[in-house]
Amino acid sequence: MTDVRCGVAIVNPKPDHRGKNALRLARAVVFKYGLLAVLLMMIFSFSYMQPFFRTFTNAMFILEAAAIVAVIGLGCTISMTVGGFDLSVGASMSLSVMVASAAMVEFNLDGPVAILLGVLAGVVVGLLNTALIVRARIPDLVATLASMFLVNGLTLIGVSGQSVAEGMLVNGEQATGVFAPIFKWLGSGSFFNVPASVIVSGLVFIVVYVLLNLTRWGRAFYAVGGNPIAAAAVGIRVQKYRALAYIISGSLAAIAGLLLAARSNRGDVGVGDAYLLQAVSAALVGFAVLGANKANAFGTLIGAVFVATLINGLTMFNFPYYAQNVVQGALLVVALLMSYTLGPKRR
Amino acid sequence: MSVSYYPRSGDRVSPETPVALVQIRDLRKRFGATTALDGVSFDVDRGETLGLLGANGAGKSTLIKILAGLQPASSGDILIEGVIRQIDNPVQARDFGMVTVHQNIDDGVIFGMTVAENLLLDQFAVEAGNPFVTKRHIFREAEKILDELGIDLPLRSMVEDLPASGRQEVAIARALVKKPKLLVLDEPTSTLSAREAERLFDSVQSMQGRGISVLYVSHRMSEVERLCRRAVVLRNGRVVSTYNSPLDTKAIANSILGDLAISTKHEVRVGADIVFEGKGLRTASDSVPFDVQFRRGEVVGITGLVGAGKTEFLEQVFGVRPLISGQMTLEGNTYRPRDAAEALKLGVAMVPEERAMQSIFPTETLIKHCSIGRLDNFSRAGFMDRRGEHQFATEVIERFRVNCSGATAEIESLSGGNQQKLLVGRWLADPRSVLILDEPFRGIDIGARGGISAALREFSKNSAVVVSSSDPEEVIEVADRVLVMVEGRIVCEVVSNELTPEEFVEIMSARRKPGERWRIEEHENDDRRSLRGRDREPEA
Numbered sequence: 001m002t003d004v005r006c007g008v009a010i011v012n013p014k015p016d017h018r019g020k021n022a023l024r025l026a027r028a029v030v031f032k033y034g035l036l037a038v039l040l041m042m043i044f045s046f047s048y049m050q051p052f053f054r055t056f057t058n059a060m061f062i063l064e065a066a067a068i069v070a071v072i073g074l075g076c077t078i079s080m081t082v083g084g085f086d087l088s089v090g091a092s093m094s095l096s097v098m099v100a101s102a103a104m105v106e107f108n109l110d111g112p113v114a115i116l117l118g119v120l121a122g123v124v125v126g127l128l129n130t131a132l133i134v135r136a137r138i139p140d141l142v143a144t145l146a147s148m149f150l151v152n153g154l155t156l157i158g159v160s161g162q163s164v165a166e167g168m169l170v171n172g173e174q175a176t177g178v179f180a181p182i183f184k185w186l187g188s189g190s191f192f193n194v195p196a197s198v199i200v201s202g203l204v205f206i207v208v209y210v211l212l213n214l215t216r217w218g219r220a221f222y223a224v225g226g227n228p229i230a231a232a233a234v235g236i237r238v239q240k241y242r243a244l245a246y247i248i249s250g251s252l253a254a255i256a257g258l259l260l261a262a263r264s265n266r267g268d269v270g271v272g273d274a275y276l277l278q279a280v281s282a283a284l285v286g287f288a289v290l291g292a293n294k295a296n297a298f299g300t301l302i303g304a305v306f307v308a309t310l311i312n313g314l315t316m317f318n319f320p321y322y323a324q325n326v327v328q329g330a331l332l333v334v335a336l337l338m339s340y341t342l343g344p345k346r347r
Numbered sequence: 348m349s350v351s352y353y354p355r356s357g358d359r360v361s362p363e364t365p366v367a368l369v370q371i372r373d374l375r376k377r378f379g380a381t382t383a384l385d386g387v388s389f390d391v392d393r394g395e396t397l398g399l400l401g402a403n404g405a406g407k408s409t410l411i412k413i414l415a416g417l418q419p420a421s422s423g424d425i426l427i428e429g430v431i432r433q434i435d436n437p438v439q440a441r442d443f444g445m446v447t448v449h450q451n452i453d454d455g456v457i458f459g460m461t462v463a464e465n466l467l468l469d470q471f472a473v474e475a476g477n478p479f480v481t482k483r484h485i486f487r488e489a490e491k492i493l494d495e496l497g498i499d500l501p502l503r504s505m506v507e508d509l510p511a512s513g514r515q516e517v518a519i520a521r522a523l524v525k526k527p528k529l530l531v532l533d534e535p536t537s538t539l540s541a542r543e544a545e546r547l548f549d550s551v552q553s554m555q556g557r558g559i560s561v562l563y564v565s566h567r568m569s570e571v572e573r574l575c576r577r578a579v580v581l582r583n584g585r586v587v588s589t590y591n592s593p594l595d596t597k598a599i600a601n602s603i604l605g606d607l608a609i610s611t612k613h614e615v616r617v618g619a620d621i622v623f624e625g626k627g628l629r630t631a632s633d634s635v636p637f638d639v640q641f642r643r644g645e646v647v648g649i650t651g652l653v654g655a656g657k658t659e660f661l662e663q664v665f666g667v668r669p670l671i672s673g674q675m676t677l678e679g680n681t682y683r684p685r686d687a688a689e690a691l692k693l694g695v696a697m698v699p700e701e702r703a704m705q706s707i708f709p710t711e712t713l714i715k716h717c718s719i720g721r722l723d724n725f726s727r728a729g730f731m732d733r734r735g736e737h738q739f740a741t742e743v744i745e746r747f748r749v750n751c752s753g754a755t756a757e758i759e760s761l762s763g764g765n766q767q768k769l770l771v772g773r774w775l776a777d778p779r780s781v782l783i784l785d786e787p788f789r790g791i792d793i794g795a796r797g798g799i800s801a802a803l804r805e806f807s808k809n810s811a812v813v814v815s816s817s818d819p820e821e822v823i824e825v826a827d828r829v830l831v832m833v834e835g836r837i838v839c840e841v842v843s844n845e846l847t848p849e850e851f852v853e854i855m856s857a858r859r860k861p862g863e864r865w866r867i868e869e870h871e872n873d874d875r876r877s878l879r880g881r882d883r884e885p886e887a
Contacts, residue, residue, distance in 0.1 A: 216726040223719055226708035232667060233699050233706065234720035235691040293710065 031342035032291035035335060039306050046313035053313060060195055066301075066308035067201035068256045068263075072279035073286075073300040074208045075252030079140075080283060080295035081212060082245040083225035084133070087144040089253035089279060091151035092125040093272030096257035098155050101164035101267025104177050111180025115258055122254025125151050126247035133246065134239045148276075156269060164267035179265050187262035197259045204252060209297040221245060222294070281332045282307065288335040307331060366429040368393045368560050369445070369529055374423035376409050376584075378762060383409040384420070385584035391529060396551060396561040398571035398594075401581035402603055402820070407564050408450075410581070411533050414562075415447040416440035427528075444528035448518050450537055455518030456506045463489035463502040465517050469524060496523050498550070511654055512543030519550060523559075530554060531562045536570060536856075537653045537817055544856060548574060566603070566818060568596050569849055604820075613804065615842055616827045618642025622780045622811040623682070623695075627673030628663065630656030634835030636673060641781055641811035646803060648826030648843060649815040651855050656835035657815045658700055661783050665697040666690040678780055691720070694780035694810075698771055698787055706770050707758055714740040714754050717773045724777075743772040747798060764795030771799050775806050782806065783813045788821045800825040819851035831855055 047054035072089050079086040100118035103109040109117070125147060132143035162168070166178050179187075189196045212218040223231040224241045232238050256275065261267055285306060286292070286299025310331065311324055319327075367390035376384040384406045391397050401407045412418040414425070416434040424431050427443050434440045440447070448455055456465050466489045471480070489502050498520060506514060515535065522530055532551070536544045551574055554561050565571055571578050576592035580602045588602045623641040634656065641647050649657050662668035664675065666684030675682045677693055684690035687697070699705035708716065718725045718736035725736045740754040747768040751761050758766060767787060774782060784803070788796045803812050803825055816822050822829055826843045831854050839854065846854075 214731055215729045216722040216731055217729060219715065219719060219722060219731065222711075223708055223715075226711060227704075227706075229699075229705045230708055231719075232687050233665075233697065235688040236719075237686065237688050 027342050028291075031288075031338060034338055034342075035285070035288045035306070036290070036302065039302065039309065042309060042313065046309075046316070050313070050316045053316060056193070058312065060193070060198065062305065062308045062312045063198045063201075064195045065312065066304040067195075067197040068259050069275060069278045069282050069307070070301055070304035071201045071204050071256040071259065072253050072275050073282035073304050074204055074297060075249035075256075076279050076283040077286065077295045077297055077300045078208065078212070078221065078245045078252075079249040081218075081221040081225045082242050083228065084140040084242060084245060085144065086129065086246060086249045086253075087141065087276065088125055088129060088148040088151060089249060090272035090274075090276030091148045091155070092122045092250045092253035093257035093260065093275055094270055095125060095151050095155045095272075096121045096254035097261045097267045097271055098159050098164060098269070100183075100258055101179075101261050102159060104180055104183070105164050105166055105168060105175050105267075106170055106177060108177040111182035114180060115182070118258045118261075119251055119254045122250040122252070122257070123247055124250070125253075126243075126250030129246040129250065130243040134243050152270065152273075159267070159269065161269060163269055166265070179262075183258075183262040183265070185262075186259060187265060197263065200255070200259060204255065205297060205301050208252075212297050217241075217244075225294070278307070278328070279304075281328060285332060285335040288338040293339055303335075366426070367391060368428060369562075370424075370426040370429075371410075372424040372426065374410070374413065374425070375421045376406075376413065376418070377421050382584055384413075384423075386423070387581070387584070387586055388423075389579045389586055389589065391560050391562055393528075394555055394558050394560055395577065396555065396563055396575045398575035398578035399562055399564045399581065400566060400568070400571055400578055400599060400603055402566060405581040405603075406584040407566075407581055408533070409584075411447060411449075411531055411564060414440065414445055414531055415449075441525050441527070444526075445531065446522040446525050446527035446529070447531040447533065448515070448522050448535065450534040452511060452515045452518055455521065456514050458505075458507045460506060461485075461502065462500050462504055462506055462509070462517055465506050466492050466500075466502075466521055466524060468521065492520070492524055496520055497553075510543070512539050512546060515539070515543075515547065516550070527559060529560045529562060531564065533564045534566070535563075536565070536567065539652065539856070544570075566820075567852060568599055568603075569852065571599075572596055613825075615844055616645055618645030618811065618827070623664070623675070623677050625664070625673060625675045628660065628675070629671045629673065630659040630663075630832075630835040632671055637836040639830065639837060641813060643780075643811055644808060645827045646807045646812045646814060646825050648822030648829040649813060649832060649837075650819045650822045650829060650851060651817065651832030653817045655817075655832040655855070657817075657832055658785055659835070660832070661697065661785055661813065661815060664690075664781070665695060665783060667697075694778075695783070696720075696774045696779050696781075697783040698767075698774065698785065700785040700789070702763065702766060702770065702789075707766070709759060710757055712740075712755050713744065713749075713751060713758060713761075713769060716740075716758050716769060717743050717754075720773060721777065739776065743769060743776070747772040747802065762791075764791035767791050768795055768799060771802065775802060779810050781811045781813065783815075785815050786817070787814060788816060788818075796821070796824075817855075818848075819855065820848045823848065823851075 052058055072093060075089055076086055096118035099121040100114040103114040103117050104111065128147050128151070129144055132138045132147060133140055136143075138146075166175070168175050186196045186200070191199055212221060220231070220236045220241050223234070223236055224238050228238050253272070257272065260271055260275075264271075282303035283295055283300045285303030286296055286301075287294060289296070289299035289302045292299050307328055310327055311319075314327065315321075369391040371390070372388050374384050374387045375382070387406070387410060389397075399407060399410070409418070413420045414434070416437045416439055419435070425434060426432065427445070432443050434443065434445075457468065463485050467485055470488070486502055493500060493502070498516065500513070500516060500520065501509070506517060509517065519530075519532075535547055539547060548570070551561055551563065563571060563574055572594050575594070578590045578594055578599060579586055580588050580590070580599060582603065582605050587605070588599075590599055618641075620643050621640050622643050625639045627636040628639065629636050649661070651657050659668065663670050665687055666689055667687050670683060677695065682693065684693065684695070690697075708719070714736050717740040718731075721739075722731075725732045725739070737754055743749065744751060744754060749761070749765045749768050749772070751765060758769070761769070771784065771787060782803075787799060803814065806812060814822060814825050819829070823843050828840060829843045829846075829851070830837045830840045831851065832838065833855060
């Protein structure tokens, strides 16, 4: 609310400008609450037209669909707060899927160990990005593009281009390992009827939200992204935070990979690719939530839920699956238009 | 001449009488609550070189931006050859015959291109004719331009390989390609050494021969005295006086500063114990090393031309630039910060030169700007103390009378002067050994400047404050002791009230030999590299 007041306070209160002021106020309100209002309107109208839409079960379907995108999107959000961009999240995700699946199926390791190895895989990708971006000073976009291809390629070689599933053939013999119980729970378990993946992504959201909004490290992340030179001049170790951002981004992508592996009970090659763009678009839609105009945790969550709600609702009305991309694209265009045309003018 | 009715854009006013080339009529410009131009009117005659003088924040740069089409005026008219013109963008300004060479030379040239390509930039921008350009064509065309202008430039050199004056000549030549009626030069000598300045003066004088009017904008009296027969003085957004040849420099100086000239007098203090000491420091790997000391209880001023090495020196002290050579001590201990974070921890803070580029986090609030450098004070176990930082920001705002709508305002809604008050004020809450301010008064109004100066003098009671500026007046105003840098080293140090600004300018631009009235810092390990334009041996 305060921001809206500030925006108006600058305007000269001349009588002949009253119409202009009203317009500005309207713009400020739309800029801030527009996307949330559209989301609420959508939920209400779907609920009105289709009673099943407003059931708890369906709400959980929606959140389950949003969960994985939200987790990767939150990773992208952190890399965006330091002014970077992580194209390798899809690759981190694929790698962690394969590492965790192979650890259990091929090497008979326990669930927790497999989870640890999966997350570690994401950390390794984060470290690779750090080496390229912070050490070698390669621009973020180019560096993570390179590591995306490299990691995807290495993943494929590691599993000889095959999916990893229980009972698969390894060197002509059937693998004896199985997906651990904890994976079964992650994939299909629930807690008070809330699916496990929704709980995990909720926890990830809380951690990222607190980190970015309530801690000094969050301030430092945003300062580095806002103006790295100024950040260095006030004593923030810019490179440290950029490294940290890519490591967190890689780890969150890996966690998303574990959720996906658990859901499908197998490690499919290249599953992460499809999630990269969805996650990035959730983070970008998030710019338009509450007038943040920058990457933020709550916005990314809304971005992920928005898409899931829209597609869930449209599917109930027999909306063809092949038109989903159009819906997602349109949403992104609208959100970007809001951020860039209604927001305060930037130089 | 006065206009009796309000004509529309394009109307011709009194076609019979010969009118001045450019007439500025009651030009006003407001930024939010601040008034940058408050009814400015003056004429530029055909073929004349008119001096436009004023201190930082007087409104010169706003006026230039309006003439260049970079900003619209709030009200008032600009008449070109008697016709009211609305200048909406730089291309229009050019079409009306007004071309501006801005203060920052490197904004006027494009790096990574040859001199020839730079001269032809405006042809590239025209979307007509043959779309193919060959190297041969470029050099042939560029040579034609140089022949026409009668100047000599190394066409095949890359622009970035030229010295500052060379780049400026390229920028001026580019301006002349457009066949302007009025050439606006904004602080053209601020990066030039004495000899380079001479070349500039020659080319300005040659403009008269070409029938081109020049609006020579500067705060250096000596240049205006030499080049202009008429001078207009701006202060607080108004034309306070107009002078005709012979220019009375003393009257002009008083007119530029107004009441400020008296209010800035302060007692000169001698510092106490040495807080910071540097030995054998350099500003470039091939520059002459120098020693320097900062004492508790003094404000040290550092002045020198743009490019004299002030920033390079200070950034090494603050740890954001690697130390080239020598040793530093802070409070008696060896001091060699790896980065700004370490320097801050050890008690050295710096307000950088480029506010927008190096200090401002766009779209962030005043609160966040105040607390970002003191996160330790405002967090417990990593969690931010939001009430604490809000209170701190409010204190800074009140203490420095920062004009804003509140602590939650975005920093960019403030004027430059108010931004600077906040950015300086936030460092004054903690005790520090050394506080460095690089060009703290650039682009801020005189009122803000006075407030900051007073706060700095107060703060310096318990620490060493270092203020650097290419304008000696700004330094004299606040400092007890002034160091002058020329070509990458400190050439002399003076008690601040011993020399006039003009004398400082002469030393800075190496037009005057350091004499007996000040101590000369000479070093055993001098490599005796000869400086251009003067004999380096001090007078006995």
